[in-house]
Amino acid sequence: MKTRNLALATLAGAVLCSTALTAAEPVKVGFVYVSPVGDAGWTYQHDLGRKQMEAALKGQVTTKFIENVPEGADAERIIRQLAQDGNQIIFTTSFGYMNPTEKVSKTFPKVTFFHATGYKSGANMGIYNARFYEGRYLNGVIAGKMSKTNVAGYVAAFPIPEVVMGINAFARGMKSVNPKAEVRVIWVNSWFDPGKEREAAMTLIAQGADMITHHTDSTAVVQAAEEKHKEKGTWAFSYHSDMAKYGPTAQLSGTTHVWGEFYIRTIKEVLDKKWKGTNVWGGMKEGMIQLAPMSKSVPADLQKQIVKLEGEIKTGKLHPFAGPVVDQEGKERVAKGKNMSDSDMNAMNYYVQGVASAFPKN
Amino acid sequence: MGLNFISSILFATVVAGTPLIIVALGELVTEKAGVLNLGAEGTMSVGAVAAFAVAHHTGNPFLGILAGMGAGILMSLLFGISALTLMANQVASGLALSIFGVGLSAFIGKPYESVALASVEPIRIPLLHKIPLFGPALFEQQGLVYFSWVLIVLVAWFLYRTKAGLVLRAVGESPVSAHSIGYGVVKIRYQAVLFGGAMAGIGGAFMSVFYTPMWVEGMVAGRGWIALSLVVFATWRPARVMIGAYLFGGCMIAQMFVQGSGVRINIPAQALSAMPYAATVLVLVLISRNRSTIRLNSPASLGQTFLPDA
Numbered sequence: 001m002k003t004r005n006l007a008l009a010t011l012a013g014a015v016l017c018s019t020a021l022t023a024a025e026p027v028k029v030g031f032v033y034v035s036p037v038g039d040a041g042w043t044y045q046h047d048l049g050r051k052q053m054e055a056a057l058k059g060q061v062t063t064k065f066i067e068n069v070p071e072g073a074d075a076e077r078i079i080r081q082l083a084q085d086g087n088q089i090i091f092t093t094s095f096g097y098m099n100p101t102e103k104v105s106k107t108f109p110k111v112t113f114f115h116a117t118g119y120k121s122g123a124n125m126g127i128y129n130a131r132f133y134e135g136r137y138l139n140g141v142i143a144g145k146m147s148k149t150n151v152a153g154y155v156a157a158f159p160i161p162e163v164v165m166g167i168n169a170f171a172r173g174m175k176s177v178n179p180k181a182e183v184r185v186i187w188v189n190s191w192f193d194p195g196k197e198r199e200a201a202m203t204l205i206a207q208g209a210d211m212i213t214h215h216t217d218s219t220a221v222v223q224a225a226e227e228k229h230k231e232k233g234t235w236a237f238s239y240h241s242d243m244a245k246y247g248p249t250a251q252l253s254g255t256t257h258v259w260g261e262f263y264i265r266t267i268k269e270v271l272d273k274k275w276k277g278t279n280v281w282g283g284m285k286e287g288m289i290q291l292a293p294m295s296k297s298v299p300a301d302l303q304k305q306i307v308k309l310e311g312e313i314k315t316g317k318l319h320p321f322a323g324p325v326v327d328q329e330g331k332e333r334v335a336k337g338k339n340m341s342d343s344d345m346n347a348m349n350y351y352v353q354g355v356a357s358a359f360p361k362n
Numbered sequence: 363m364g365l366n367f368i369s370s371i372l373f374a375t376v377v378a379g380t381p382l383i384i385v386a387l388g389e390l391v392t393e394k395a396g397v398l399n400l401g402a403e404g405t406m407s408v409g410a411v412a413a414f415a416v417a418h419h420t421g422n423p424f425l426g427i428l429a430g431m432g433a434g435i436l437m438s439l440l441f442g443i444s445a446l447t448l449m450a451n452q453v454a455s456g457l458a459l460s461i462f463g464v465g466l467s468a469f470i471g472k473p474y475e476s477v478a479l480a481s482v483e484p485i486r487i488p489l490l491h492k493i494p495l496f497g498p499a500l501f502e503q504q505g506l507v508y509f510s511w512v513l514i515v516l517v518a519w520f521l522y523r524t525k526a527g528l529v530l531r532a533v534g535e536s537p538v539s540a541h542s543i544g545y546g547v548v549k550i551r552y553q554a555v556l557f558g559g560a561m562a563g564i565g566g567a568f569m570s571v572f573y574t575p576m577w578v579e580g581m582v583a584g585r586g587w588i589a590l591s592l593v594v595f596a597t598w599r600p601a602r603v604m605i606g607a608y609l610f611g612g613c614m615i616a617q618m619f620v621q622g623s624g625v626r627i628n629i630p631a632q633a634l635s636a637m638p639y640a641a642t643v644l645v646l647v648l649i650s651r652n653r654s655t656i657r658l659n660s661p662a663s664l665g666q667t668f669l670p671d672a
Contacts, residue, residue: 039476185621186621200622202374206619223574223575245476356626360630
């Protein structure tokens, strides 16, 4: 794919030059991925978005991606190389690319950079992220309604605000329909270790959790739930991607990232010279977060309720962190009648009520 | 904590320790012959993907194990050619094999990333698996778990109770002496290296076909390196390898049970995750702290290139 695109681009360039530049040359767009594209997960969703964008802007753009780029010094080299190769728009899709992207963006003022999930921006560097907590909340509502043990298990990677936000949103969703609900968290301290993720899921299931979800990158947790479904009645919610293929019976729903529309919109803005710096944090309203299709095991009236709540999230009537938000210690974090601010959400370092585990202090 | 919890912890501990035992015992035999093969991580990865591919196409997990073993042997053959025949530096050859294997497995595995494999039913030993507490952990396991126990006994018996084992250890202690009384040092070392590769391949097969029935790049996730260090910390003793592997697996599972119990304890999750490593090293260092036994057990020529004519 990569080399073919590159060859096509070169070919297209050559043809265009020989015809004395009658048409505009397609703009080159580069993507930097933190892990292999694979079949499911964070990078896979970005690549789906890239393909969708490429198809929609056919003739206007050519794309290229570099996968499995470690965060850190190597990333800067790769980003710089993409800019030098004539890519005019570059997307860097992992938190750790923030500083390298910023650095390179200063030396290439004519190139437009977009960095996912960070907080630094500039004249030619935009930020984008997704409000996945909206999907988590709705998953929590389904879990709260359908759990028989009132315990949900959550396999999580690292205790950073982004992950904590998801756990809290899930717990609030669950608690909103089931006062007895509790969420238990196991930190595996790795984004990607299928063996550990599976053991964590199995541990939670053995300790009574009948609802399982994860904020890690493999499909192991959904598979573990599928395996235990018959014996223990375990259900699962997928993350990043729809993993129904790995949990055909056990997966009830999930939270998925959809980047395509955002990529199309943003690139059009840049091409039309209408782009003026962005900090996009899009959710269900913008279509950047979607629920994985609910399985037929979710009762029809609950499905209806979820669709209704989804509508309310889109209109802004329902906010997963609408006050009162009370943390584990009983301290009120957001007063009644107010919604939590974006900056407070991005700095979340406590569990809300409904999460049973202790918050991992550093 | 009820009996059920303890039973689940024991069960999961045995499962988590199994790939480590198999891979570490293979490496132990290799190192006893005086060869340091650091390629376990890469060999496991290639074994895992080969096993997965064959198990997927044939639908037979047993053939998957064989494929993993075969792939492991091929990988270690590469190491042998480099380190034994061409006499390249063993450390460098092994590291190269690890890096190469991880990359190669990702390359071969691309088409299999979207494939899910049905999980394999465990082998239940009649009646015994119903024993409370220990039953499921000891008698309701995958075939390779039983294999790992047989392997411990076999390796210990081979090394310390057979002539071939004695010769192998002699080659590891003093290749020059072994050579001078007519033993084919390079040939014996090749056999040891291939055995180590076969075991690493089987360990990989256990990961991708039985433990988490799937293939994804990087799924071995450092277990090859853990197995390598287990051999050293266990001072090249098979039984201690087993203790170390179960201790490591047990601590990992136990810390998860503590986290998942919903009981609030204020220990950072990072510290809990580091615990298996710390505990395993500590315990193995304590039981093997006698300096003279370390010297007795560690192969004297480990990592040194042998030139038959020197």
